Amino acid sequence: MIKIVIIGSGNVAQHLVAAFENNAAVEIIQIYSRKENSKIAGIDTYRMVYDLAFLKEADLYIIAVSDDAIIDVAAQLQFINRLVVHTSGTAPLTAIDIKNRKGVFYPLQTFTKNKAVDFNTIPICLEAENSTDYRVLEAVAKSISNAVYPINSDQRKALHVAAVFVNNFTNHLYQIGEEVCREHQVSFEVLKPLINETVAKLNDLAPVDAQTGPAKRNDQSTIEAHLDYLTNNNQKNIYKILTQSILDNGKKL
Numbered sequence: 001m002i003k004i005v006i007i008g009s010g011n012v013a014q015h016l017v018a019a020f021e022n023n024a025a026v027e028i029i030q031i032y033s034r035k036e037n038s039k040i041a042g043i044d045t046y047r048m049v050y051d052l053a054f055l056k057e058a059d060l061y062i063i064a065v066s067d068d069a070i071i072d073v074a075a076q077l078q079f080i081n082r083l084v085v086h087t088s089g090t091a092p093l094t095a096i097d098i099k100n101r102k103g104v105f106y107p108l109q110t111f112t113k114n115k116a117v118d119f120n121t122i123p124i125c126l127e128a129e130n131s132t133d134y135r136v137l138e139a140v141a142k143s144i145s146n147a148v149y150p151i152n153s154d155q156r157k158a159l160h161v162a163a164v165f166v167n168n169f170t171n172h173l174y175q176i177g178e179e180v181c182r183e184h185q186v187s188f189e190v191l192k193p194l195i196n197e198t199v200a201k202l203n204d205l206a207p208v209d210a211q212t213g214p215a216k217r218n219d220q221s222t223i224e225a226h227l228d229y230l231t232n233n234n235q236k237n238i239y240k241i242l243t244q245s246i247l248d249n250g251k252k253l
Helices: 011-020 067-076 131-142 153-183 188-203 220-229 233-252
Strands: 002-007 026-032 060-063 083-086 101-107 124-128 148-150
Touching (some): 002 011, 011 026, 060 067, 083 131, 101 131, 101 153, 124 153, 131 148, 153 188, 220 233
Parallel strands (some): 002 026, 002 060, 060 083, 124 148
Antiparallel strands (some): 101 124
């Protein structure tokens, strides 16, 4: 059984705890939180620790904190030559202090507080300095996921940028769509089958082949009508930028 210490108590840390707990392949022996007396659902208080100096010896230490805190936390660890990884999509391998063996354990998913996820389907991207450490990470990842990938730092950064486009930006567009509906007393529920079908098509088609709409058709009269209809300048600018991007893409094909 692989012994794990999770360093952090935020969103990603809590989802990892939920995935690892009651897992026959791994054992969470400690969870570190910088917030004194904080608790994590299902975790006995004796496994919580609030001082990095009291971390026990483990096979793997997973730093699940904000990107700008990784370097500082890794530098404060008071042991050497142990396997320490972070969960960031953008932080380099070198964010882990040189005194320990470095790795990355990056679950590529959007995590929301109190919203359960199925880790079996979540891609976990791994990186390590040597094959022995990689095999440890692979065993841990495969104990919770059926989608495990070796990804180097440059590829991981590309994935993270791509993820912002397909997740964070699209969700913001959903928000704008909801605002337009609400402004005109239309239920956003009417759009949900369209959203679901748009995503479902990607199981069979490349995004470029699934594209539809007025920009795809170069339907200038509809585009102008939409721009005239919108009263919010921010919404207008976003509409123009995305429309132009689709038009430009059509010219390249």
